[in-house]
Amino acid sequence: MKPKLPIHCPSCENSLSVSQLSCEHCKTLVSGNYGLPLLMQLSDEEQHFIMQFFLSSGSLKEMAIQMGNSYPTVRNKLDDIISKIKTLQNK
Structure with missing residues (x-):
């Protein structure tokens, strides 16, 4: 099992x-200070819900x-996630 990226x-x-990225092929390292992508800032449960929403064609x-x-x-769960995403976007 792959370890999950801590947020x-x-x-x-x-x-x-994120402060460092690396290429497994050539071993190049890139350093900086990068924010996590928006969807990665959601909980596992919220990410799973969004995936199920997508796989059910939004039904x-x-x-x-x-x-x-x-x-x-x-x-209501979808509305809660939408609200959380809007809050994260405004940070």
Whole structure:
């Protein structure tokens, strides 16, 4: 199992940023201070929800059936994720 990229500091819980990238082929290193992509800033659960939304062609009705939840529950979860993404974009 591949280790998951951490997005929060294990010591203080603040957001982490990427400071180094490397090429496995030629061993080039690139250093700097780069923010994480927006979708990586979401929790595993939120990322999974978005993937299921995508794979169900955006059908909340289909997702509700697959998840065993009501349509309003799934809709509320989507609204919460949309709200969180808007907040992250404004940072």
